[in-house]
Amino acid sequence: MTTEPVDPLATAAGGSDAAGVLAHFRGPYADGPPPEALEIHAPPLDRFGVDEVRRLIVTHVVLLAAVLRAVAAWVVRRRGRSLATAASEGLVEGFEQLGPTFVKLGQLIASSPSLFPAPLADACLRTLDEVRPFPPETVRRLVAEELGRPVGQLFRHFDDVPLSAASIAQVHACTLPDGREAVIKLQRPDIAHRMNTDLRIQYFFATRLLSRFEAARRANVVAMVEDLHEVTNQELNAALEAHRQMRFRDGIGHFGDNDGITAPEIYWDHCGPHLICMERMSGVPMDAFDVLAEREVDGELVLRRGIKVWIEAALVHGPFHGDVHAGNLWVLDDGRATYLDFGIMGELPDEWRSAMRDILYTSMIDQDYRRVVRAYQRVGVMSPDVDPEVAGPAIAMVMEPMLNKGLGSVSLGETLKTNLELADQFGATAPRELVLVSKQLLYFERYAKTLAPDYVLARDLYLLKNVFPEEVAAAAAERGITLPD
Numbered sequence: 001m002t003t004e005p006v007d008p009l010a011t012a013a014g015g016s017d018a019a020g021v022l023a024h025f026r027g028p029y030a031d032g033p034p035p036e037a038l039e040i041h042a043p044p045l046d047r048f049g050v051d052e053v054r055r056l057i058v059t060h061v062v063l064l065a066a067v068l069r070a071v072a073a074w075v076v077r078r079r080g081r082s083l084a085t086a087a088s089e090g091l092v093e094g095f096e097q098l099g100p101t102f103v104k105l106g107q108l109i110a111s112s113p114s115l116f117p118a119p120l121a122d123a124c125l126r127t128l129d130e131v132r133p134f135p136p137e138t139v140r141r142l143v144a145e146e147l148g149r150p151v152g153q154l155f156r157h158f159d160d161v162p163l164s165a166a167s168i169a170q171v172h173a174c175t176l177p178d179g180r181e182a183v184i185k186l187q188r189p190d191i192a193h194r195m196n197t198d199l200r201i202q203y204f205f206a207t208r209l210l211s212r213f214e215a216a217r218r219a220n221v222v223a224m225v226e227d228l229h230e231v232t233n234q235e236l237n238a239a240l241e242a243h244r245q246m247r248f249r250d251g252i253g254h255f256g257d258n259d260g261i262t263a264p265e266i267y268w269d270h271c272g273p274h275l276i277c278m279e280r281m282s283g284v285p286m287d288a289f290d291v292l293a294e295r296e297v298d299g300e301l302v303l304r305r306g307i308k309v310w311i312e313a314a315l316v317h318g319p320f321h322g323d324v325h326a327g328n329l330w331v332l333d334d335g336r337a338t339y340l341d342f343g344i345m346g347e348l349p350d351e352w353r354s355a356m357r358d359i360l361y362t363s364m365i366d367q368d369y370r371r372v373v374r375a376y377q378r379v380g381v382m383s384p385d386v387d388p389e390v391a392g393p394a395i396a397m398v399m400e401p402m403l404n405k406g407l408g409s410v411s412l413g414e415t416l417k418t419n420l421e422l423a424d425q426f427g428a429t430a431p432r433e434l435v436l437v438s439k440q441l442l443y444f445e446r447y448a449k450t451l452a453p454d455y456v457l458a459r460d461l462y463l464l465k466n467v468f469p470e471e472v473a474a475a476a477a478e479r480g481i482t483l484p485d
Helices: 050-076 083-098 100-110 118-128 136-147 191-208 214-219 221-235 238-252 289-294 299-317 350-366 370-378 388-403 412-425 432-451 469-479
Strands: 011-016 022-026 169-175 181-187 275-279 283-285 329-332 337-339
Touching: 050 083, 050 191, 083 100, 083 118, 100 118, 100 191, 100 221, 136 181, 136 275, 191 221, 238 275, 238 299, 289 432, 299 337, 299 350, 299 432, 350 370, 350 432, 350 469, 370 388
Parallel strands: none
Antiparallel strands: 011 022, 169 181, 181 275, 283 329, 329 337
């Protein structure tokens, strides 16, 4: 037995192997995180103290210097670029120097090109690449602080070189004492304080300066920072992320099918307040289309299975994955697909979940758009005075020709965005989660346009197999359709 003092947050039972690795280890979350660890305590955005003043000065100096350097270089050597392009590239250089929060802001700009000037949106594309990792000695110190033991006692093998590094955390490969291949996702040191300080500064800029400009008002920059504040503090809660990942994973097998889709298992024994330990997955991103073709992967079937699981999560289980870009949706070496990175999740309020169920039931099963009108009336998108008998057929005349076409001709994500604009026109408040839904549909459509260009998502009964089992079975039999496993 080891004679090292045991951290009060971590206990170990059993002996060590020859290399000093503890054969049995129980970290602070061995029995799962306590309820209070799952709560999000986001500090107020409008608080402005000494830390913010200091950081604001640094921010001004760094951004101004970066832009001036870029403009000066442009004067000397223009290389066919415009002044706006040069200044934007300098601004992004400043973002990278200032660290994760500003990199995340750059990612947000890059992901919303229609809301920002083209030179800035294009310059921000580089923020989508990985950020600089923090050093191995810091990694090992933080792991020891999280779990109460040095890395050498916790893992049979630990790779100091990260597999990936992002704005909030980085991922390292490791091997557990029992030989299971795993990864840890470890948050950057003092990241919560740093990011919230920077978010207050961004909010200060947005409310006091940027809101004076028409372009910033049109992009609703203040709301963008508020949303970034909410999402960031959600991502900063590692215990909540791991808990949601576990719930999502459990939901995949809830109906006894979905064998072709998975999510990494959480290894709670080696989890801590700022550290998640999970099963290691091996595969390629969903948009590695050439690799998938070489492997003769049935891309359409994999995609249908993945969307089915996502819809069941959103409409039945509750929490759904809110960031299904290709880096978070992989095709594994064994042919299955897996969801990764559960830092951003959504959960529709009951009334909107019911409305989404009605919309999908209508489009896929009976095309009775009176049901859609009634759903819109329940959530306030349409006035109670609207007659479903009149409005339903009118909506059907517009939607049905579009939904009968492949994804190359119609975008369900764009259609849902149009519905959100409709909600805004009627004064209804659509939840942030519905925006997440539309974004995920756009991601799925992007994959489908290459993997299955003739696939009609809005007509695929398979996606609702477990949501409306009897109705789908009856409709499939009537249409002579055999649904996949």
